[in-house]
Amino acid sequence: MKIWIEDLKRHVDQHVEIMGWVFNTRSSGKIKFLELRDGTGILNCVFWEPTCGKELFEKFEQLTQESSVKVGGKVTRHPKRDELELQVTHFEILQSAHQYPISPKEHGVEFLMEHRHLWLRSRRQTAILRIRHELIKAISDFFDGRGFIRTDAPIFTPNACEGTTNLFETQYFDEKMYLSQSGQLYMEATAAALGKVYCFGPTFRAEKSKTRRHLIEFWMVEPEVAFHDMYDNMELAEQLVEYIVQRILTNRKEELRVLERDVTKLETVKAPFPRLHYREACDIIKRENPQFKVGDDFGAPDETIISSQFDRPVFVHHYPAAVKAFYMKEDPKDPGFVMGSDLLAPEGYGEIIGGGQREDNLEILERKIREHELNPEHFKWYTDLRRYGSFPHSGFGLGIERTLAWICGLPHVRETIPFPRLYGRSYP
Amino acid sequence: MKIWIEDLKRHVDQHVEIMGWVFNTRSSGKIKFLELRDGTGILNCVFWEPTCGKELFEKFEQLTQESSVKVGGKVTRHPKRDELELQVTHFEILQSAHQYPISPKEHGVEFLMEHRHLWLRSRRQTAILRIRHELIKAISDFFDGRGFIRTDAPIFTPNACEGTTNLFETQYFDEKMYLSQSGQLYMEATAAALGKVYCFGPTFRAEKSKTRRHLIEFWMVEPEVAFHDMYDNMELAEQLVEYIVQRILTNRKEELRVLERDVTKLETVKAPFPRLHYREACDIIKRENPQFKVGDDFGAPDETIISSQFDRPVFVHHYPAAVKAFYMKEDPKDPGFVMGSDLLAPEGYGEIIGGGQREDNLEILERKIREHELNPEHFKWYTDLRRYGSFPHSGFGLGIERTLAWICGLPHVRETIPFPRLYGRSYP
Numbered sequence: 001m002k003i004w005i006e007d008l009k010r011h012v013d014q015h016v017e018i019m020g021w022v023f024n025t026r027s028s029g030k031i032k033f034l035e036l037r038d039g040t041g042i043l044n045c046v047f048w049e050p051t052c053g054k055e056l057f058e059k060f061e062q063l064t065q066e067s068s069v070k071v072g073g074k075v076t077r078h079p080k081r082d083e084l085e086l087q088v089t090h091f092e093i094l095q096s097a098h099q100y101p102i103s104p105k106e107h108g109v110e111f112l113m114e115h116r117h118l119w120l121r122s123r124r125q126t127a128i129l130r131i132r133h134e135l136i137k138a139i140s141d142f143f144d145g146r147g148f149i150r151t152d153a154p155i156f157t158p159n160a161c162e163g164t165t166n167l168f169e170t171q172y173f174d175e176k177m178y179l180s181q182s183g184q185l186y187m188e189a190t191a192a193a194l195g196k197v198y199c200f201g202p203t204f205r206a207e208k209s210k211t212r213r214h215l216i217e218f219w220m221v222e223p224e225v226a227f228h229d230m231y232d233n234m235e236l237a238e239q240l241v242e243y244i245v246q247r248i249l250t251n252r253k254e255e256l257r258v259l260e261r262d263v264t265k266l267e268t269v270k271a272p273f274p275r276l277h278y279r280e281a282c283d284i285i286k287r288e289n290p291q292f293k294v295g296d297d298f299g300a301p302d303e304t305i306i307s308s309q310f311d312r313p314v315f316v317h318h319y320p321a322a323v324k325a326f327y328m329k330e331d332p333k334d335p336g337f338v339m340g341s342d343l344l345a346p347e348g349y350g351e352i353i354g355g356g357q358r359e360d361n362l363e364i365l366e367r368k369i370r371e372h373e374l375n376p377e378h379f380k381w382y383t384d385l386r387r388y389g390s391f392p393h394s395g396f397g398l399g400i401e402r403t404l405a406w407i408c409g410l411p412h413v414r415e416t417i418p419f420p421r422l423y424g425r426s427y428p
Numbered sequence: 429m430k431i432w433i434e435d436l437k438r439h440v441d442q443h444v445e446i447m448g449w450v451f452n453t454r455s456s457g458k459i460k461f462l463e464l465r466d467g468t469g470i471l472n473c474v475f476w477e478p479t480c481g482k483e484l485f486e487k488f489e490q491l492t493q494e495s496s497v498k499v500g501g502k503v504t505r506h507p508k509r510d511e512l513e514l515q516v517t518h519f520e521i522l523q524s525a526h527q528y529p530i531s532p533k534e535h536g537v538e539f540l541m542e543h544r545h546l547w548l549r550s551r552r553q554t555a556i557l558r559i560r561h562e563l564i565k566a567i568s569d570f571f572d573g574r575g576f577i578r579t580d581a582p583i584f585t586p587n588a589c590e591g592t593t594n595l596f597e598t599q600y601f602d603e604k605m606y607l608s609q610s611g612q613l614y615m616e617a618t619a620a621a622l623g624k625v626y627c628f629g630p631t632f633r634a635e636k637s638k639t640r641r642h643l644i645e646f647w648m649v650e651p652e653v654a655f656h657d658m659y660d661n662m663e664l665a666e667q668l669v670e671y672i673v674q675r676i677l678t679n680r681k682e683e684l685r686v687l688e689r690d691v692t693k694l695e696t697v698k699a700p701f702p703r704l705h706y707r708e709a710c711d712i713i714k715r716e717n718p719q720f721k722v723g724d725d726f727g728a729p730d731e732t733i734i735s736s737q738f739d740r741p742v743f744v745h746h747y748p749a750a751v752k753a754f755y756m757k758e759d760p761k762d763p764g765f766v767m768g769s770d771l772l773a774p775e776g777y778g779e780i781i782g783g784g785q786r787e788d789n790l791e792i793l794e795r796k797i798r799e800h801e802l803n804p805e806h807f808k809w810y811t812d813l814r815r816y817g818s819f820p821h822s823g824f825g826l827g828i829e830r831t832l833a834w835i836c837g838l839p840h841v842r843e844t845i846p847f848p849r850l851y852g853r854s855y856p
Binding site: 067101186 | 430432434447449450466467468494495496522523525526528529543544545546548549553554557558560561564565568572575577578579580581582583584586596597598599600601603605607614617618619620621622623624629630632634636644645647654655788808809810812813814815816817818819820845846847849851852854855856
């Protein structure tokens with residue numbers, strides 16, 4: 001019976017067949033061990049001449065790293081450790097791998113990135129991908145459980161949401177179109193149809209920069225809620241972040257252990273999160289960076305100064321309108337500042353959420369579109385949302401890869417996505 | 429207390445506040461009714477002068493379609509029907525909508541598409557979007573419950589998976605890149621890392637055709653399983669399709685009723701599905717279309733001829749190698765035919781799944797790449813999967829929008845996605 005390694009515990013004392021790849025081999029004279037990997041787990045396969053026979057015992061020597069094999073035998077409990085093993089009685093090499101490029105020795109990052117399609121097979125990379133899977137599932141469970149409807153935004157957009165720089169352009173038959181940088185504007189339309197909505201998909205920024213925080217192609221979840229103000233929005237964001245972190249801590253202990261993640265840094269991630277007005281945040285920054293000019297946006301080092309003060313993520317709200325996007329609502333009680341907030345992750349991972357309340361006044365919005373030199377024609381549908389039943393509403397975007405880098409404690413976002421697209425890296 | 433209409437049943441006999449939009453109004457002299465829509469449901473709000481007062485009773489007349497309002501009152505049970513109502517005691521107009529473009533009268537398709545951002549608010553469109561949401565959730569629950577790991581494929585790809593025509597090209601800094609038509613090749617790499625994987629995301633085909641089955645930008649789920657052959661693959665596909673259809677029948681009865689879907693056509697969708705060899709399928713087609721040439725791919729009318737014979741989806745397997753993609757494995761027992769299958773939906777909806785077993789022999793695959801005039805440099809990583817532990821594996825792609833059009837019984841795919849991208853349609 002062909003089974004997966006993850007299902008082994010249901011087959012103790014039975015004869016089973018497993019297909020997979022040679023992860024490692026070792027030998028101690030009379031007994032030989034094959035560490036078999038099938039993608040769902042790693043299994044110790046025991047070759048002992050009296051049970052497997054002389055021929056197989058010798059054939060073991062042909063096993064090379066990452067060769068594909070079919071192994072049969074009896075599932076037994078390890079005499080001492082809480083582990084299952086396979087007592088091999090037959091095996092077959094499906095295809096012999098010769099000189100697998102990634103050996104157990106150290107390799108440089110460029111070499112590993114060039115071999116990303118194989119690097120993904122390592123214990124560390126599969127652990128990250130499993131946590132990524134859990135993160136995505138946790139996010140959809142969070143929103144679906146609260147009655148949100150997923151309404152995917154288009155990738156081809158005639159309008160530039162976050163400004164006209166850093167856009168990828170493509171020829172869409174007879175016209176020029178851009179690849180989406182955010183689904184937010186579209187979520188504002190679907191929020192008016194369905195109340196509580198989100199989209200989840202890839203977004204694109206053509207940034208010519210090589211930093212450990214940026215990908216060219218990254219995934220975002222963007223919820224939008226009708227009749228939520230900026231404070232409801234922060235509450236939703238902190239509930240989401242608490243939920244995903246605590247769920248990964250519960251369900252992905254083993255993977256976090258593989259990554260040697262200090263989980264005490266995640267255990268404290270419980271709502272409510274501290275909230276700083278932009279001005280309070282500036283005071284903190286100026287203590288360590290006297291050059292910082294109040295009114296400016298924060299640089300990465302400034303964000304780190306703020307987040308290092310706290311043991312959980314921290315909101316900064318009421319940024320100056322001048323440094324934020326055209327759609328952000330200015331606070332009538334705090335002129336010049338917007339009703340938006342960013343959430344900064346601890347340990348120097350920077351902004352993982354940006355969001356806030358949207359401008360719902362037609363005249364102000366139309367003026368902002370002109371001031372930002374955007375084409376009003378492209379935004380006709382967007383301003384319609386203020387013509388026909390305008391409503392207070394808020395939402396945010398959470399970047400999957402940066403959030404995952406933080407949760408996993410990775411030094412660079414490049415390992416957080418199966419096939420990263422970076423400035424200067426588009427293969428494989 | 430501000431609540432959503434979907435939560436009303438927990439607040440019977442309480443005073444609540446609801447924000448939403450005017451869906452409809454009607455008046456019968458002494459009593460006036462506001463049908464209020466908040467995205468999560470529609471609620472009948474009762475204006476009766478003795479409870480709401482003269483002023484509100486008269487202000488009711490100012491309500492116009494899609495104006496945004498805040499309404500307060502007591503939740504009561506309808507005296508005769510199994511329904512909840514709101515006995516209004518206060519209300520406020522947030523923003524008055526004037527001449528909402530979509531009136532209850534009939535509109536042409538082009539007009540509705542131009543106002544898609546507002547059209548989405550209709551009872552029919554929200555029903556479709558809710559079923560879309562359920563479909564996406566059912567798909568991920570199906571795979572996650574079976575131990576699959578979601579590994580998203582990149583959108584920017586240097587290689588052309590389904591041939592070089594119909595590709596969207598974009599400038600990726602100093603090089604040319606294409607927008608992905610399928611994540612399959614990448615899933616073959618992650619299947620070797622994690623055994624059972626899938627991706628879910630947008631894909632792009634630059635087809636200059638206006639048909640009721642095609643979108644320029646559409647979503648696909650693409651599972652790939654290590655050590656699955658073409659028959660395991662068909663079994664997985666039919667289990668998935670049975671699961672999603674039966675789950676939507678169970679959870680989205682009300683939405684299917686709004687769409688006036690004949691659900692008896694869906695109740696029969698139970699595995700196993702009939703399986704036809706390409707040659708058997710040709711025999712069926714030739715009875716009704718004598719012009720059909722054996723060896724050709726099927727056209728849409730041919731697919732309809734086949735699917736109309738059955739009360740559930742039908743597989744056609746072993747297509748001629750000449751009409752299928754380079755990566756499909758030719759059947760050694762049936763030369764000239766591939767170990768792949770398409771799944772045709774009933775009622776003339778055409779192919780909703782395409783997939784099969786992949787070529788796992790390095791020499792054959794390299795020859796196919798040359799024969800298809802693809803650049804071997806771009807496929808170096810892909811052929812590596814056959815160099816280092818090649819393994820039998822299979823997978824398929826299911827198109828979300830076409831599947832949804834079938835389940836909902838829609839005449840055209842344009843209503844199956846919030847913001848459709850069609851040839852000649854890129855706004856809003």
